[in-house]
Amino acid sequence: MTQAFFKVLDVEQVLGLRQRFQPVSSEDVLLEAAVGRILAEDVHAAGNLPGFARSTVDGYAVRAASTFGASESSPALFTVVGAVAMGEVPQVAVAAGEAARIATGGMLPPGADGVVMLEHAESLDDVSIEVVRSVAPGQNLIAAGEDFENGARVAAVGRRLRPQDMGVLAAFGRTRVKAFRQPVVGIISTGDEIVPAEATPGPAQIRDVNRYTLAGLVAQTGALPVAFGIVGDEFQSLHAACRRALEQCDMVLISGGSSVGARDFSVEVISAFAGAELLVHGIAISPGKPTILAKVFGKALWGLPGHVVSSMIVFSRIVRPVLLHIGGLAAPTAEDIRIPARLNRNVASAQGRTDFVRVRLLHRENEWRAEPILGKSGLINTMVKSDGVIEIGKNIEGLDEGARVEVILF
Amino acid sequence: MTQAFFKVLDVEQVLGLRQRFQPVSSEDVLLEAAVGRILAEDVHAAGNLPGFARSTVDGYAVRAASTFGASESSPALFTVVGAVAMGEVPQVAVAAGEAARIATGGMLPPGADGVVMLEHAESLDDVSIEVVRSVAPGQNLIAAGEDFENGARVAAVGRRLRPQDMGVLAAFGRTRVKAFRQPVVGIISTGDEIVPAEATPGPAQIRDVNRYTLAGLVAQTGALPVAFGIVGDEFQSLHAACRRALEQCDMVLISGGSSVGARDFSVEVISAFAGAELLVHGIAISPGKPTILAKVFGKALWGLPGHVVSSMIVFSRIVRPVLLHIGGLAAPTAEDIRIPARLNRNVASAQGRTDFVRVRLLHRENEWRAEPILGKSGLINTMVKSDGVIEIGKNIEGLDEGARVEVILF
Numbered sequence: 001m002t003q004a005f006f007k008v009l010d011v012e013q014v015l016g017l018r019q020r021f022q023p024v025s026s027e028d029v030l031l032e033a034a035v036g037r038i039l040a041e042d043v044h045a046a047g048n049l050p051g052f053a054r055s056t057v058d059g060y061a062v063r064a065a066s067t068f069g070a071s072e073s074s075p076a077l078f079t080v081v082g083a084v085a086m087g088e089v090p091q092v093a094v095a096a097g098e099a100a101r102i103a104t105g106g107m108l109p110p111g112a113d114g115v116v117m118l119e120h121a122e123s124l125d126d127v128s129i130e131v132v133r134s135v136a137p138g139q140n141l142i143a144a145g146e147d148f149e150n151g152a153r154v155a156a157v158g159r160r161l162r163p164q165d166m167g168v169l170a171a172f173g174r175t176r177v178k179a180f181r182q183p184v185v186g187i188i189s190t191g192d193e194i195v196p197a198e199a200t201p202g203p204a205q206i207r208d209v210n211r212y213t214l215a216g217l218v219a220q221t222g223a224l225p226v227a228f229g230i231v232g233d234e235f236q237s238l239h240a241a242c243r244r245a246l247e248q249c250d251m252v253l254i255s256g257g258s259s260v261g262a263r264d265f266s267v268e269v270i271s272a273f274a275g276a277e278l279l280v281h282g283i284a285i286s287p288g289k290p291t292i293l294a295k296v297f298g299k300a301l302w303g304l305p306g307h308v309v310s311s312m313i314v315f316s317r318i319v320r321p322v323l324l325h326i327g328g329l330a331a332p333t334a335e336d337i338r339i340p341a342r343l344n345r346n347v348a349s350a351q352g353r354t355d356f357v358r359v360r361l362l363h364r365e366n367e368w369r370a371e372p373i374l375g376k377s378g379l380i381n382t383m384v385k386s387d388g389v390i391e392i393g394k395n396i397e398g399l400d401e402g403a404r405v406e407v408i409l410f
Numbered sequence: 411m412t413q414a415f416f417k418v419l420d421v422e423q424v425l426g427l428r429q430r431f432q433p434v435s436s437e438d439v440l441l442e443a444a445v446g447r448i449l450a451e452d453v454h455a456a457g458n459l460p461g462f463a464r465s466t467v468d469g470y471a472v473r474a475a476s477t478f479g480a481s482e483s484s485p486a487l488f489t490v491v492g493a494v495a496m497g498e499v500p501q502v503a504v505a506a507g508e509a510a511r512i513a514t515g516g517m518l519p520p521g522a523d524g525v526v527m528l529e530h531a532e533s534l535d536d537v538s539i540e541v542v543r544s545v546a547p548g549q550n551l552i553a554a555g556e557d558f559e560n561g562a563r564v565a566a567v568g569r570r571l572r573p574q575d576m577g578v579l580a581a582f583g584r585t586r587v588k589a590f591r592q593p594v595v596g597i598i599s600t601g602d603e604i605v606p607a608e609a610t611p612g613p614a615q616i617r618d619v620n621r622y623t624l625a626g627l628v629a630q631t632g633a634l635p636v637a638f639g640i641v642g643d644e645f646q647s648l649h650a651a652c653r654r655a656l657e658q659c660d661m662v663l664i665s666g667g668s669s670v671g672a673r674d675f676s677v678e679v680i681s682a683f684a685g686a687e688l689l690v691h692g693i694a695i696s697p698g699k700p701t702i703l704a705k706v707f708g709k710a711l712w713g714l715p716g717h718v719v720s721s722m723i724v725f726s727r728i729v730r731p732v733l734l735h736i737g738g739l740a741a742p743t744a745e746d747i748r749i750p751a752r753l754n755r756n757v758a759s760a761q762g763r764t765d766f767v768r769v770r771l772l773h774r775e776n777e778w779r780a781e782p783i784l785g786k787s788g789l790i791n792t793m794v795k796s797d798g799v800i801e802i803g804k805n806i807e808g809l810d811e812g813a814r815v816e817v818i819l820f
Contacts, residue, residue, distance in 0.1 A: 085602070148791060215445070225442075383577075
């Protein structure tokens, strides 16, 4: 085994290591079910959108020039030569001084280059209208190719598909798209004191909380969690569980082992894999320092802190971006946006490490206030009360009340 | 049919109508797959959490009083009387001047009320240590019931389950929970010009974009979209499709019909249902004014604008909160938080209606700037370029560059 670093890394150094992992392969998915999936192909416009000039209002298709100068006091007179039926090619053409009735979405007839809104026209009789406002060429319509021109790139590899992206793909007839597979993430719980959630813990035992918390975090990231059960602090069992998980998954999380002994033990188990590369052995963050990242069989194998609170914070700030990279995401999207807020209380912080402080968001005077959640760091109830965490940089010694912060939601 | 209102309503009036609809029924779900689901029961702590006092560090369990006054220059001497094994009830008790080796997560032995961190103790020989820092009673441990006391409410009806909530439920042995069913939302596309996405449109036809966009929005809201295909502008067909959808779904969206004629037609079809109640016929918003909401067979039946852009905005601001109510949500959670930003350009707006302006978010100088997206309102590409919309209140006549706004993400 090779160890690239023997020292504790900072957040940016750890995140930089994501480039050491390859994104997963891709598969064909139904567009209908593709929201949140990450596109694995560039999609280009197969034709103009719209394919024809469409009216955006109910009214009359005309030659715009024939309306120039029209006003309430001096209306322009038009002869109505017909009507455009929805979804059909117009059977009429429009010459100077002529108008064709058209509804929103209808195809402009030949000769027309503008649409007069219904409320700006007055019917005189069955075949004549007066127009009281002028329209410019191109007004109240969308020209062929105005939305997307034939050949334009409409969506790029690595984009997380939003509803509007799905709409555009449908507009070009793509009812199936190539998306990255959803990464499968194995979760191994460790610790001699841990019992399954469905069991009744003995007097010194606790239920497996981390498995469910991590499964939720993995699923929220768009990946598929698979639990590999609880493994006691025994070398062969943990080694075998890791091997099984590495074979079946794209990433593996070993959860537990908060004690120094358990951590050393995880490193020992990981190191025993042929070609294992220990990339991270400690991160300069609090909570979450005792985090391990190794590359084994080309895959990311994490040792996460046993405290569920630390584990959640490490997942949100460190594991999640790496998992998104492995899932093919090119750039963060809206759901990764941090919320700007102001601290409503002084917060202490240690220099030399990045501190994460749990906060609740309160809406006050048109802005968000971030209220630090008090209580011992190991208490799960502090996470339940929190909306997220703020990050205090390693060169900052605490923040004052009123300081601008950005909240990472969970 | 009764018509509660004949006038155009504003946003808050429409949202207030959600109380007219009952939330869906509930079902048992596996906790493992419950992230994002809405809890349909109050969950109380079935016992203390933790069930016993646990160490939060690696070190020595002691009587805190025995450490008082200890310092580097005047260490306190302790006799090591044993070690606590993880997951097992301690076989030793600790008296004054005695210490038991303990790892993070271990159960405190009888007599101990504090834990000295390993780095604050120095081993003299196999059975003696010197402690160089005092600990307070309760320090470096979590007392029994300190996280949650027996009987405390740990999660309430209407809460959207986050990973940390799943963790807490697991801690109390709840591997199944009662959650509201995911509402089933029917989507009916209308319009004689609409063809299925897999078809090749004729010269005056366009593909069904709205179905996919709406399916994405519905799924993002935690509900289950079901497409009922495309129905032409023909009374019997639309009426039959609505009936089928109302029978199978908890909410129905009729998408399309941007023209005044098509809208009137939708109202006519809806009104033909026995007991139908037209609640909304127009909303004072732009875009999205021609929105219809009726209560038919106790269910919400929406007529959404045919323009996909308007339809998306109406969904995000109006339909989504109503759907979340029907899905059992009691209060918005982090994913519904709006992003505070500053406008980076003047924006015009009309009084008397709520205007929605598409914006892109740019991160500048430690805050978000909202950049209005230019382009005709009917263009889908404007939605693809946007990160969300800002809402300009009906009594506001435009906003200046630098104004504080809040962005509704999509």
